[in-house]
Amino acid sequence: MFKKSILAAIILSFFLMLVPQAIFAAPSIVDQSALSKGIISIHYTSRPDTKVLVRISKENVKYDYTFEEGDQYPLQLGNGTYKVLVGESIGNNKYKVIAQEQIEVKLADEKTVFLQSIPLIDWSETSKAVVKAKKLTVNKKTDMDKLKAIYAYITTNFTYDYKKAQTVADTYIPDLDEVYEASQGICYDFAATFAAMARSEGLPTRLVMGYEANSPETYHAWNQVFLADRNEWVTIDTTYDATRVQGGQATDMFKNADEYQIVKVY
Known part of the structure; x- marks a missing residue:
């Protein structure tokens, strides 16, 4: 958003x-x-x-x-x-x-590219979110367990910044350390942080931009993660889910890909 x-x-x-x-x-x-x-x-x-x-x-x-x-x-x-x-x-x-x-x-x-640091998802082993991801997943044995731990952390601890959404510049790119420290941001911040954490744990992860069915006029960012055991890309939206989770509403981690219109993939 x-x-x-x-x-x-x-x-x-x-x-x-x-x-x-x-x-x-x-x-x-x-x-x-x-x-x-x-x-x-x-x-x-x-x-x-x-x-x-x-x-x-x-x-x-x-x-x-x-x-x-x-x-x-x-x-x-x-x-x-x-x-x-x-x-x-x-x-x-x-x-x-x-x-x-x-x-x-x-x-x-071809999924190798979705493990790398790029301008929109700029991370290193010392990035605060990446350090946190390693702590969250230290005892996790499967990709699914790692994914759930990262997803739970963001949806439980990150909040949406409505003021930032109204004032953010078109050229904005998240500083992941700043986002992590603030534990809040716009959808781009959520998706970039999630991607950095998941990529650092060897999970091929896309940052996707486009539109979601319930808000078809609002440009949005979310993620897709490749799960090897299922041999498929799954859709995850931590921005919307953070509001649901923190409001005590049950929600599935995986979303219906048909409800998302993809414009750009990074």
């Missing part, structure tokens, strides 16, 4: 002006050293206060990110051919291309 698509709505129009082909003969700024994990990095030094965007596309699907040195960008659309384009702002919503590259992705397991 937040105002707009976060990174997808950063760029209402991404106009790219082609520059001379010679620039593409320069050394690649696209780092593929972690390609086996389904992620890439960009190494580029821009002018101060200059906006740089990274566009990753496969067939007709495009994902746009605001560039930050050190970020890892996911190739989450399955195996195949991706195009990576890096553009530098020249003003008036126009960008010049500084690099473009085609990448072939052939992962042994």
